[in-house]
Amino acid sequence: MTCSTSSPSSVDAHLQFPDSSGLLQPPRWDEPQRACALEQICGVFRVDLGHMRSLRLFFSDEACTSGQLVVASRESQYKVFHFHHGGLDKLPDVLQQWKYCAETHLKDQQVADEKTCMQFSIRRPKLPSSETHPEESMYRRLDVAAWLRHLNALGQVEEEYKLRKVRPDVPAGPDSGPGVGAVPTGRLRGAIFFGGIDVSIRGEVWPFLLRYYSHESTAEEREALRVQKRKEYAEIQQKRLSMTPEEHRAFWRNVQFTVDKDVVRTDRSNQFFRGEGNPNVESMRRILLNYAVYNPAIGYSQGMSDLVAPILAEVLDESDTFWCFVGLMQNTIFVSSPRDEDMEKQLLYLRELLRLTHLRFYQHLVSLGEDGLQMLFCHRWLLLCFKREFPEAEALRIWEACWAHYQHAPVTTNQRERHCGAEQDASAHMLEPVPARLPPRDGSGKGPEILLPHQPL
């Protein structure tokens, strides 16, 4: 086979769709220079299935051996491979047998006998019901109507709502929940854990999850708190702006220099931060700088901008975002990272989980020697709670699920004590939701127990 963009000179170059994240410079696939460079480096290529929409084969001869393979990304960018000397006929067999791929039949082709085009699209992996959590299907996404049902007349959040208890003064939304009379009909944490939060109310719900607002607070109290906290925030900022020149030099060197460099390259593809001179980037910058003043022991660590950006984009208000971020930071591994035992502890948990649930992979790591089991490749996953490992929408779902602290698996008393005692540090909960879909295979229930204390919302 000959591919126009490929030569067998070397292997292992990645063929990635230019992701839209952080792109200041648009990708230039068609540039001759670029094609030429790719020619030298591409022998084997990889496509990120998360970015891929479809694979199409266009046949140019009757025997269906030559033609083009076209890979399309979700953003409708195309990568074309030319098969001038045959070989294209081998691909359909491979793709048809591949479980992540499904052949889609094109309408206009049903009449024609000979194939001119074949299309395959990516099948989202679906867990068999035996592997999903038994409660998985019981919950729906937390939408506006459901959220309103969790708020009582004073605006306090109730973890459970029961339809028969609905107060007459609380408007019932169009979504009256499954099974009228079923008790309970809605659990807040379950809904968030399994179904996520509707994007439209994230900005309203996240402050509760991040413990800026308490659940018992009334709407009135929350307004008062916001005013109070806004004042505090202004004071922190004032403190930052009134440093002595000497203090400022140290602050610039330890914090501001890096923050300045980082905010302009964080989430810039997100509409909220896009474009030159975007005031939201400036807000993000102030929040991070003020945080370093508020909590000098932590200051600023690279990666924190990744955490604050989505919150700002949902919560919008600078002061509110700051306090949500404060809440988030208390529950992340950044609290004392990156040098410390917290990370070690997390990796220890992860190693144990792997050993219990994916023995073969664990053994593979063991076979790689010391470096393998150290799992350095997981640091970022834990630090940023998978922010960079998934498309943003999915990453934020993971965050919400983590923040919901939903108790999903039985925890034996022993283990609960063990974990609740020594491991009360909240960073541990980063791992909490992982095993929701990992049933104990040997019946001993070993899998899920590793999973840490569940803290009440």
Added chain:
Amino acid sequence: MAQVDGAPRPGAALGQPCIFKLVLLGSGSVGKSSLALQYVKNDFKSILPTVGCAFFTKVVDLGAASLKFEIWDTAGQEKYHSVCHLYFRGANAALLVYDVTRKDSFCKAQQWLKDLEEEFHPGEVVVVLVGNKTDLHQERQVTFEEGREFAESKGLLFMETSAKLNHQVTEVFSAVARELLQREEKEEGQRQQGDARLALNETPPGRGRCCAR
């Protein structure tokens, strides 16, 4: 990470390229990730700050021989410095990257060298001093001469690059590749000279290994 003593690796057969671990070290935002991205994927774009470590692989074809780089791209922020020894353990090569428009990053590169010297025996690891961002020549704070002199005094390879303009990027990695292969050959030669020398020159554990050997 890939080289294991004793454990047979599937696919590791005669003719497979040798694997070498290369770490990128240097201050924050001097262009470590950009160099790696430009080299591995021929791309230049705004990159999120590296958290922890990012990994790339790339096969280098040098005509007669080829090798595979495992590139460990480390976070540059001072805070992450203390964990970095985890990353450079077992490395065969290190790129000490600084930004030619920032004197402090040049000083920091020199500090990295000290760390490397503590961790490795002389000559155990191929070190290249890389002055990046030559496209910003108007803001230059470190001259070519300064860089070259320092590198010479310490016996390092030296190059200036622009990841943005893709200037000298491949050349840096190729130079490392050639140096690594030369050293490998030399060691091989010495190994064949007899038992006495063999004992002295034995490859330290965790270092230098041709899968084909």
